Amino acid sequence: MPNIDLNSIKIFKRNGDAISTNRGFYYQYLSFLKKWITNFINGDDSPIYTEVDNDIKEVGKNLVFTQLKCYSSDFSLNSKEIKHTLFDFFITYLRYKQNNITPKFSFLTNSGIQKREKLLGKWLNREVFDNSNDLESLKKKNREILKGESNKIRQAKLNRQNISSIKKLEINESYKAFCTILSDDLIVEDFCRAVHWDFGEITTEEAIFQIRQNILSLLKNKLFGNKPIEIIFRVLLTEIYRCSQETEASMRCLTSVDLQNLLSLTDTEISQRIDSKFIQLIGFELEEIKDRIKAVESIQESQAVLIEKLRPNTFEKLDLTLVPYVNDVEEVFGWENELEEVFDILNNKKLITINNYGGVGKTTFAKKFLTINRNKFNNVVWLNIEKSVETSFVFNNLLLSNLRIKLDKEKTVEEQFNIILNELDKIGENNLIILDIQENDETNSALNNIASLRNWKKIFLTRAKLKTLNPYLLPYLDYNSAISLFKLHCSKEFDETVFKSFINYIEFNSLIIELVAKTIENGFDLTLEFVFDSLETQNLNNELLKIDIDLYDKENKVTAIFDFILQKFSVKGINDTEKFFLEYLALLPSTDIVIEDLVLICGKEFYDGNKLSYINSINSLEKKGLVQYENDKKSIRVHKILQQTIIYRLRAGNNDFIGFMFYITWLTHRLTEGYNNPKESFRFLKYAESILNTIKEEYRTSIYQPLLILENEYLHLSSFFFIRDNSDELWADLIRRTEKYLGKDALCLGAMYNNLASTLNIENSLDDIIKYQRKANNLYLQHSRDFKNDNLLMYITSLQNLAQAYLLKDDPENVLKCLQKVAALRKQNYFYNDAQVGVGYTILSELHRRNKNFDESESLIKKAIKYHNSIPKEKRNEFLLSIYYNKLAESSILKNNLDDAIIHQLRSVEILESQEIKNIHAVKMYQFLIDLFKISNNPDNHIIYKDKLESLLK
Template identity: 40%
Template sequence: MLEQILNTFDVNTDAIATNRGFYYQYLSILKKWIQNFVENKNIVTYTEVDNDIKEVGQELIFTQIKCYSSNFSFNSVEIKNSIFNFWLLYLKYNSSNENIKFCFSTNTKIALREKILTKWSANPELKDNELYTLCYEKIKEILIKEINIRKNKKLQNKITEIQKTEIKSACESFKKHVQNTDIEKFVRNIIWEFNHISPEESIISIRKDIDLLLANLKFNNKPSTLLFSVLLSEIYKKSQNTNKDDRCLTNETISIILKQTDDELKKIINSKLTKLLRIEIELIQNDIQQIQITQGLHSEEIKILKTSFTNFSNKTIPKELTFIPDINSIEVLGWDDFITHINNNLKVKKLVSIFAEGGMGKTSFAKKYLKTFTNYDHIMWINVENSISYAFSFDEVLEINLGIEFIKSDDVNKFKLILNEINKIDGHNLLIVDIQESQIDNTELRLIATITNWEKLILTRSHIKNFTSFKLPRISFEYAKEIFTSNCNKEEINNGLLHEYFEYIDYNVLVIELTAKTIENSFDLTLSTFFNLLKEQKLDDNDFNIDIEVDEENGVIRIFNFLLKKFSFNTLNNEERSYIEYLALLPSSNIFIEDIILINGIAFFDENKITIGNIINSLEKKGLVEYSSDRKRINIHRIIREIIIYNSRKEFNPFFNIIFYIVWLTARIKEGQNQPSNSIRFLKYAESILNSIKEEYRTSVYQPLLMLENELLYSYRYFINTGIGNEHNLRWNNLVSRAQKHLGSDNPNLAVMYNNLALSYANNEDFKNAIIYFKKALIIFKKEESKYIDLVITILNNISNIHLKCKDLVNAMNLFKKVQEIRRKYNYFDGQQLGIEYQILADSYKIAGDYDKAIGLLCEGIKLHKSLNFLKRNDFYLSAYYNQLSHLYLCKNDIGQAITNQEKAIRTLEDINLNKSDYLLQMYTVVLSLYKHEGIKDKEEEVINKINSFKNIQS
């Protein structure tokens, strides 16, 4: 095909994308060829024989070369074709070659969602049996599907029925052969090479490697550029030979070439080929020349400007003392009332700060302010990227307009000297200081405040408390939509999706604009796809790599590369960086400061409230967090949060810095096992961390996250009805499945999870699976029974309860006896499981129809539970006992006692602050029915109010 391009287009200088693949392939062949020559390896390299590259030596290696801008997965046609072709080569050569390898080599990388190929590439020897099995099955699956694809293509041709029958028969035989053949040797001999760089970078990289090799003394100091062209031409010439055996590249060929003079070598260069395949270098050179021309023009313009400025009379001060951003060609939407409010305050206060997170539109607001209020005599706009004093001191235009010159000794006080000159300017003047990323120096701000003849508008990410400050309001939905649609009109988007997206990004004006432009410039990207990728934290997805243009940026940018630069965190110290990484994993809004102090442990509260308070104050000054009006809560802007998480994922050990926070949070939730209301405040933080750290980035913190998820799901049982038809059981299954892969088979934590999964199955009335997992937990704990007495008893009691639900009194009582034997064996007659055992006996008598005996036993159980230390008992169980007692009295038609005990059950849950528990709502519903039955109107109305209040809280 390369020959066809050369002949047809006669060096097509616009064919970079078309030729790049050939160039990369030829460069790869050239590198292998000359590397073998330098290292004296007796390997014959073939081009365009059986595959892109065939190497014959001690090993037989077939290499498929791909130069792509997109990523690969097992769904990629190129990979599936390569595997099938490799298999055919394996069948052809395997009997005569023991050492045979198949290499798929590419510049790009594996697609994020491709798990098997990622693991295979990282573990090429496939020592993990589970991984090997997955790879083995995947290769077989691909081979079978490729046979079917090729069969279907052949059948679509105009052929006879006899030919169709032969094709079908041959393909079925081929499939059976694949299905019945052990392909282990084939699978283990596949090599994956993913270089994780762009096509352009890959070509530059391999060129550098080749130039380094050509500099070796073995090439007799021949000019490397000459050799490069000669050897590349030789590869092309060899590849065109009809006889495949003549397409070989050997060490002897290079030796013959090196014996020729430079003039002789120049004659054998294929000029069309080298010019065609080196276009990108020529383009780079042209770009450099253009840059140099542009720089020359800019230099001339600057000289003209300097001359123009110096010609001003010393007494002439222009209206615009600095360069002012373009305010006339753009329309800034929103903030109409706010702009008047700021103008009124500037007249009185003289200095006003507008603060908001990056990208919310502070600069756009200031442009609109300038366009709205034009009655200023003089205007200055200072962009601050390092420090305020630096921005003033190195603004050449300002210096020229002020008509002042400085000597070397002035450098220390240059900022003050400039402010002094500005202060001499009379009139109604405006200074805008647009602080981009820097930490604010209050000393510098106080110096700016001393300029008396100027109104000062400070734009910053930080809330400056020393001066009058206002947070920039977020724009309305209508204006946000107008910004989006003015930059993207390729698809009709319903208001519901737009509103959800705008809320998610907190109406960040910059992100709205960048999103719209990215979608508009893409081929098939939609807002729905974009939104889903953002929520899944796939900020480096290939769909985002769309070139777009942004005002005041030189050249094109890509959305998340730009945002990463925009929201850099270079000013943070290690302590701040570690803590913001932790905070970013928590919910983006309503993070209670007291909660995050308590997570570190109540014993360290006084110490941590100072340390953590100081860190949060510092982060607020740098514009990364925002206090609520009561200063009891903090928020992190959603985009800042996403960028921080993205950066954390790129670290060598992602999220390892926050491992202790995970452990501490787990401990706080676990402390709530006997006092559930103590842990409810922490559940939302655990859920957020688990949602924020995706599976593929958990390696460094995997086990702590398993423990956190276990405690979280277990705590939910006190607040959420985990009965039939909920997702709770699915989450437990998922957790246990992952824990089995990462915890030892005898790990007691795994046993705890087995028990909790069994409880979930029991709540879903899947008693068979419940017993299976209870027994799995029991096997682990039984190995150290004396250490885990309470847990062994708990599991046996759990199984007893299942038997009772199935009306199986015999098995329930047998297990009850086992529990009593264990208690006697270890002289262990303590813990709230004793109350559970009274409940088991009560249930047994209830099944037998002896309600009086059941009531008596349950009352004994309640008495025993109340005798336990308050801190070592969970009164959630006490409420359940009262609820069960109420039911027993109903069975006896004693409505009065049923009401009394149901009221006790409700009061117990209310006393332990489980006011948001689904179980409390159920009890309200039961007692309401009892009140209605008895006609107790006042109490009926009281409970209805509680139910309505409960539902309002939930909504």
């Protein structure tokens, strides 16, 4: 993206703050008034500006600029008004984009789109972004429009009289800079996505009438204190007019507080604030007369409809819509207890919202429920809600026909919806409505209206958790039902052990069970093992799996499993913040994501702000059914399949996972903080492991270095808690990739060489240990001029590890050389306050032990312990303290003091237990303690620690 120089584009900014008094201006004022009133009713105090950067500017969760046009003719992308508006939008877009803000732009008009204009229609419906050819055409058309409009302004400025050559040069350079910006494909596409269209397809008269009626209806709200509607209407319009006349743009702003202040005035004071000249100028009185005429006509039409409806409805045992009954209930497995429980809840409360993730089986459950219990209800309505509840009712012709309703298409969808509900409410008792809601962004208002129907019981099926509508979490299938479902669709033999792993991985999702079974059945030589492996390795789009299968409940259509899962688990109805947060969660474990951990990953210094932000995002995603709380709301879970579909989409993006670089870096810091106290960082290990497993090697390009460093810290910290047979192989592989990507002189390799050396077997790899420790030391020496304290500490640690390796090789000369280098480094940097000082004492202790000087050897170990206890707690390494006590135990044995040896070794093991360390070193410490108890003839403690050791090795 090119750098946007605001000075170079400022000559193209046109005055969007102009004031006019005409019908279009009246339409604009009414539109502003409706937004102002709506915000007030909803308790939203977001400011709304008039005549600032286009007609209306809204500052709330999103920054929205609205251009209003009240026209008698239709529009196309070649319309002058459209071109002019797009250019003004784009200049505003660039101004805010420079500050990393992407506004939303809205073009709102009563008019429609010209019949021959196809591209604008696709832009209106957002279809253009699903077709690469259409999108390229749209970007090309926008470049053409924006370049043409900017050139018009350039020519107009160049044609002014007495313009200097310097000014001409400035204008032309600005034009070139603007064209450079237009050449950036991402900017143009991002701008296109930011623009939204709203065409009313009605006349100017109808548009003004409709919006006035909507406003008058809103003014009946109890919040307006039963004040005279027409008076309030006039004074609010006057206030908008007054505000728009302010010289300073920042003053052309109104909020809910301003409206409340007006309402606090007496009726006399309110009347005095009305600007009669302004009201007369915009033709307000004439519009009132027209409204009265239309109201009379509406009453006449309503009376005619009422006469038609006088005949009674005599519905009994009817399906008022098509109902998807199950042909063979025996083939719908599971939920026997839940079927009875839901029936009882429905009888008692008349309403239940069955919720869970997509694919769990909510629709199947409802079909089974209705098939079994149909004779227990009178009339039934089943509707699949694709977009909105209102439209699903209004556009269901079979429902309208059965209810004998002929809707007035002049009425709004909401008004028509209410007419249908009114008819339903007239029908006799014990009826049933089932709504199968497919999307996540459904508002509760329409559902609340349905919930209030007196003679109907209601079942809502939704991914969202609608807390006010009696939510009921549908459980997953049990194991027997899951395997029966799989066998129903797959006749091939399979390993039941693999099946158990498979269903645990997909969290018993019945949709995935069915899709996988059908895919295997239709494939020539596909196996469950292969499909399961493809799921685990994020390779579900493998060519071998592109087998056509019958779509789930989709009228005999066929598709491949990967395409259907992506479609079924698509995420809609969430804002950009929620989308990014959900994508971040997709990198983490699917369950037991501790909220406290998420907040702490970003650092304790940002705890309060991040906690509030995360809780808000989690609550919003939970309401929409995309995450679920667990463990008394201390942690959350995300369905594994939803996570996978998000990862697939991220991999298809241009920058893969670059947006998560900061999170990866922060997580690395949290692991690094466990250098001295591993237990404190243990909680973050599972998140690092999940990220490293989720982002496969071929998709790491944009964040390769942060992932290498994260993997280094993960392997180091996990070595304290997991016993791995292949640790040396993991380190060697990491080193190989790091050398290839960062070069062999990268400083981070020093820690990796050191860590690899620490995992090698002393008995048969001592020379390799020395080799890698020396490589680490050479790297630290190479970078020593740029050292910070952390790097200096790592250098000292590596030198002392090398010294200990030379001790094992019985090479005291090189041991002393290493210690002399450490001493020189400490003196040079005055660096004496770290945990490695104690390690130096233990190395000297070992030298004295080898010379049979046991008293001095023991004295040095005790100095190490004393020093450990003297340094600040945050610099103490309890793991090293455990080693010191182990050394004391060994020293006591050499001095034939068994009782002291047991005391010291017990202390060593207790420290490891307090730190929850469970590695190879811990195994050796337990074994040494058990051997000591054997010698002391202490069978009770011997058995206790033997059991602990066995538990550790499991």
